[in-house]
Amino acid sequence: MLVRRPADGHVTKDLFRVEKAPIAAPAPGEVLLRIEYFSADPYLIRQLNGLGNYVPKLSPGAPMFSRTLGTVVRSKDPAWKSGDKALAVADWGEYCVVDARKLVRLDPVIAPLPSFLSVMGHSGLTAWGGLLDIGRPKAGETVLVTSAGGPVGQASGQMAKIKGCRVVGVAGGQAKCRTLVEELGFDACVDYRSADFEKQLAAAVPNGIDLHCESIGAPMLDPALLCMNRHARIVLFGIIANYDNTPFVLKNANRLLDCSVTLRAFSVSEYLSRWSEFQAEMGGWVRAGKVKSRDTIHEGLDRAAEAMVALTTGEGIGKQIIRVEAAGTAMKQAGADLPCQEQ
Amino acid sequence: MLVRRPADGHVTKDLFRVEKAPIAAPAPGEVLLRIEYFSADPYLIRQLNGLGNYVPKLSPGAPMFSRTLGTVVRSKDPAWKSGDKALAVADWGEYCVVDARKLVRLDPVIAPLPSFLSVMGHSGLTAWGGLLDIGRPKAGETVLVTSAGGPVGQASGQMAKIKGCRVVGVAGGQAKCRTLVEELGFDACVDYRSADFEKQLAAAVPNGIDLHCESIGAPMLDPALLCMNRHARIVLFGIIANYDNTPFVLKNANRLLDCSVTLRAFSVSEYLSRWSEFQAEMGGWVRAGKVKSRDTIHEGLDRAAEAMVALTTGEGIGKQIIRVEAAGTAMKQAGADLPCQEQ
Numbered sequence: 001m002l003v004r005r006p007a008d009g010h011v012t013k014d015l016f017r018v019e020k021a022p023i024a025a026p027a028p029g030e031v032l033l034r035i036e037y038f039s040a041d042p043y044l045i046r047q048l049n050g051l052g053n054y055v056p057k058l059s060p061g062a063p064m065f066s067r068t069l070g071t072v073v074r075s076k077d078p079a080w081k082s083g084d085k086a087l088a089v090a091d092w093g094e095y096c097v098v099d100a101r102k103l104v105r106l107d108p109v110i111a112p113l114p115s116f117l118s119v120m121g122h123s124g125l126t127a128w129g130g131l132l133d134i135g136r137p138k139a140g141e142t143v144l145v146t147s148a149g150g151p152v153g154q155a156s157g158q159m160a161k162i163k164g165c166r167v168v169g170v171a172g173g174q175a176k177c178r179t180l181v182e183e184l185g186f187d188a189c190v191d192y193r194s195a196d197f198e199k200q201l202a203a204a205v206p207n208g209i210d211l212h213c214e215s216i217g218a219p220m221l222d223p224a225l226l227c228m229n230r231h232a233r234i235v236l237f238g239i240i241a242n243y244d245n246t247p248f249v250l251k252n253a254n255r256l257l258d259c260s261v262t263l264r265a266f267s268v269s270e271y272l273s274r275w276s277e278f279q280a281e282m283g284g285w286v287r288a289g290k291v292k293s294r295d296t297i298h299e300g301l302d303r304a305a306e307a308m309v310a311l312t313t314g315e316g317i318g319k320q321i322i323r324v325e326a327a328g329t330a331m332k333q334a335g336a337d338l339p340c341q342e343q
Numbered sequence: 344m345l346v347r348r349p350a351d352g353h354v355t356k357d358l359f360r361v362e363k364a365p366i367a368a369p370a371p372g373e374v375l376l377r378i379e380y381f382s383a384d385p386y387l388i389r390q391l392n393g394l395g396n397y398v399p400k401l402s403p404g405a406p407m408f409s410r411t412l413g414t415v416v417r418s419k420d421p422a423w424k425s426g427d428k429a430l431a432v433a434d435w436g437e438y439c440v441v442d443a444r445k446l447v448r449l450d451p452v453i454a455p456l457p458s459f460l461s462v463m464g465h466s467g468l469t470a471w472g473g474l475l476d477i478g479r480p481k482a483g484e485t486v487l488v489t490s491a492g493g494p495v496g497q498a499s500g501q502m503a504k505i506k507g508c509r510v511v512g513v514a515g516g517q518a519k520c521r522t523l524v525e526e527l528g529f530d531a532c533v534d535y536r537s538a539d540f541e542k543q544l545a546a547a548v549p550n551g552i553d554l555h556c557e558s559i560g561a562p563m564l565d566p567a568l569l570c571m572n573r574h575a576r577i578v579l580f581g582i583i584a585n586y587d588n589t590p591f592v593l594k595n596a597n598r599l600l601d602c603s604v605t606l607r608a609f610s611v612s613e614y615l616s617r618w619s620e621f622q623a624e625m626g627g628w629v630r631a632g633k634v635k636s637r638d639t640i641h642e643g644l645d646r647a648a649e650a651m652v653a654l655t656t657g658e659g660i661g662k663q664i665i666r667v668e669a670a671g672t673a674m675k676q677a678g679a680d681l682p683c684q685e686q
Contacts, residue, residue: 051597122602217596239596248596253560253585254394256608263606 002048004060009049009244011312016064016305025074031086031100032074038092040298040307040320045243051334063091064304069106069116070096073320087116092304094324104275108281118319119286119293121150122268126237129271131156132163133165134264135211135235139335141204144224147215148189149176151293151319155282156213156293157186158288165211170202170220172314173194179317184292198223208232216242218248225255236265240312274327295319345391347403352392352587354655359407359648367440368417368538374429375417375444379555380438382433382460383650383663384409385558388586406434407647409596411450412459413439430459435647437667447618453626461662463630465611466494469580472614475506477607478554482507485548486565490558491518491532494636494662495580498625499556499632500529511547513563515657522660527635546684551575558608560584561591564664568598579608583654638662 003017026032030295033163044066047058058064072084077100087104090096100145106113111120130152139141143160145291147153148169157180160167169180177189188204190197201223208229219241242248255261271278285291296316298307300323307320345634346360369375390401392628401407420443421427430447433439449456454463461467479660480486486503490496491512500523506601512523512532520532531547533540535667544566551572557564560582585591598604614621628634639659641650643666650663 046597070434236599238600242596245594250591251588253582253591254389256579256606257581257610259611260607260613262608263599265605266603267600270603326456 001063002058002060005048005050006089006244009246011045011048011244011303011308013309018302018304019137021093023095026076026279028102029074031072031080031096033068033070033086033088033096033098033101033103034089035068035070035071035092035094035096035116035324037070037114038066038068038090038304038309038322039121040118040304040322041122042238042240042243044308045240045311049244051243051245056058063093064091065091067117067122068092068096069113070108086122092301092322094301096323097298102123108270110279111286114297114319114321114323115286115293116175117321118151118295119291120279120282121319123319124155124267124282124291125271125275126138127152127155127159128278128282129274130235130237130266131159131213131269133265135213135233137163137165137211140166140249141210141228142166142168142207143211144168144170144205144227145186145213146170146203146220146224148180148186149294149314149317150215150294151159152215153213154180154184154293154318156237157290158184159285160211161185161187162290166207169214170201179294183294188255193222198226202227211235213237215240217246218250222250222252224259225250225252225259227260228255228257228261232259232261234261234263236263240304244312259313264268274313293318293323295321298322300324345401345403345407348391348393349587352589354388354391354587354651356648356652358391359651361645361647364436366627369419369440371419371439372443373419373440374415374423374446376411376413376417376431376441376446378411378413378433378435378437378439378667380413380460381409381411381456381647381665382464383654383665384465385581385583385654387651388583388654392587394586394588399495404553406436408432408434409634409681410460411435411439412456412464418443428456429486429591429661431466435644435665437644438475440513449601452621454629457640457662457664457666458629458636458639460664461494461638462498462634463622463625464590464662467625467634468531468614468618468663469611470495470498470502471621471625472554472611472617473578473580474502476558476614477609478576480506480508480554483509484553485511486554486556487511487513487544487551487570488529488556489513489525489563489567490581490583492504492637492657493558493661494638495558496556497523497527497636497661498634501527501581502628503554504528504530505628505633509550509621513544513567522637535563541569547569554578556580558583560589561593565595568593568595568602569638571598571604573602573603575604575608576601577604579606587655610645612615616623636661638664641665641682 067176068090083105088098111217143165144155145153149171169186180186180189192201215237295318408481415427428449431441486508492514500510512529521534523529534541554575567591638661
């Protein structure tokens with residue numbers, strides 16, 4: 001649960017606490033889900049700061065919630081049976097009762113289960129809608145991807161490669177940059193922690209930026225503006241640097257005018273109706289090895305706070321995923337304190 | 344001429360000086376223009392700060408230049424004859440030699456001569472391209488226009504009214520707001536100098552903003568973001584508040600994402616090829632009294648510095664136009680020191 005809102009917008013581990021709570025029984029139309037994985041998502045930072053209007057806000061004293069992957073263990077809905085794998089928005093914990101109409105059925109044959117929280121999940125859908133539908137990369141263009149090590153950035157960059165672009169990532173740390181170039185096929189990756197970051201960025205895009213995928217906010221967008229080509233497009237996937245209400249400050253805003261830039265902000269909700277189409281296309285790329293994902297798994301429910309902090313410090317690569325039952329341990333009291341199944 | 348660049352980006356009268364210089368003779372392919380009017384344009388602020396890449400920079404010690412209206416007094420080009428009225432980019436002064444290929448022929452029957460520096464000139468073209476082609480206002484939408492008293496704002500707001508929108512302006516001072524509502528047909532106008540500006544703004548757009556025409560920059564865009572509707576469009580005509588290199592600071596940037604906003608920056612150069620089409624359409628509206636202009640005429644060449652300062656302080660309405668020969672005075676030595684016409 002969320003203990004309190006951050007006083008200064010800053011996410012720290014002591015904002016969160018694990019509590020024991022009784023497991024509820026599903027009412028008609030509901031299922032009880034055993035949660036295997038859930039993700040720490042950037043938009044949660046806005047929610048726990050009491051901001052944002054396209055997602056419900058989090059309240060101190062109430063459970064954290066986000067997208068989760070789990071197995072149905074009790075069903076009071078004819079469409080679902082025990083053992084079914086589902087994606088749901090649910091409270092963080094070992095079990096959760098969920099409205100069956102809000103479950104998304106998963107086929108773990110398509111891709112490994114945790115990937116439905118990253119490349120095959122809403123992060124992948126965000127990248128798919130933002131890069132392909134809004135960004136519309138054309139072969140030969142230069143695409144810059146910030147937060148390239150994040151799940152949206154990884155997928156965006158690899159799809160831009162599929163479309164024939166030169167793809168340059170921006171990520172934190174040499175190790176992450178190496179992974180993106182050597183394992184995920186980025187043409188180059190610039191470490192924003194480098195002292196001469198702006199110089200390295202300019203050198204990495206000798207033909208300028210045609211399409212810019214921004215997930216961080218002003219600190220990354222500002223230097224990139226200096227490298228934009230005329231009629232460059234910016235897809236604003238997110239501005240995590242500003243989710244704690246830090247002002248959005250551009251020194252190079254005049255470049256928007258100089259380059260006749262188009263900026264389009266969006267949220268994944270615009271693409272939810274195209275989930276099946278996305279699953280088919282991304283699933284094909286994932287199975288063909290054309291889009292890979294590298295995620296960070298935090299082992300155990302009590303590491304969720306650490307995953308939230310990692311969101312803001314840039315530690316770890318890919319989606320910050322919490323595996324509820326830490327690897328090598330038995331699920332605590334698995335099944336033992338479940339409510340009786342009503343027959 | 345420009346004496347020096349502003350030390351702190353701030354425009355003051357002492358940056359400029361009027362100097363006497365001999366009148367050059369036109370070479371073949373050139374004409375000598377007697378300049379009747381020229382305008383102090385917002386983009387000049389960037390130029391005199393040595394910024395911007397879509398227009399030539401101004402150099403200390405060199406003449407100021409901008410768009411001018413004048414009469415051909417000597418022609419060395421067969422397409423032009425003495426007495427022809429022309430729009431040209433020329434050095435500020437009483438006379439200037441101009442490349443005949445860069446002159447635009449004016450028909451003062453369409454509209455009064457000075458209006459070719461405002462509603463019938465590049466300001467009008469900017470409004471026409473930005474509002475109609477980029478903004479694409481639809482009947483019933485709410486359009487907010489900042490710098491509504493400026494020449495681009497006046498034309499944008501009136502064209503949005505022609506398209507059936509509710510049009511709200513933002514301008515500096517009650518007098519300007521009254522002119523826009525009572526004389527130019529804006530539905531409402533909010534004075535940004537009011538202590539409760541943000542509250543007044545919200546009250547003036549009860550159905551939210553669908554299309555936002557921004558010419559000032561972050562100080563106006565930031566409060567407007569709080570009133571944006573989902574999928575609102577922002578047309579970035581200019582960011583005069585940032586032309587002196589003041590950083591562009593948004594507190595409400597998250598609203599871009601909340602509302603899936605599209606922002607499109609542009610420059611008038613994108614529409615220069617459609618000049619004739621613009622002249623025909625805007626000329627029709629001007630003659631029909633559907634688009635009016637209210638401009639500020641500064642009388643006499645030595646008032647040009649004052650016009651430049653007015654650009655940044657928001658004094659005066661409409662285009663800041665300098666009439667070279669102050670009303671009621673004879674043109675100094677008119678014709679007397681002209682170079683001899685070679686026959």
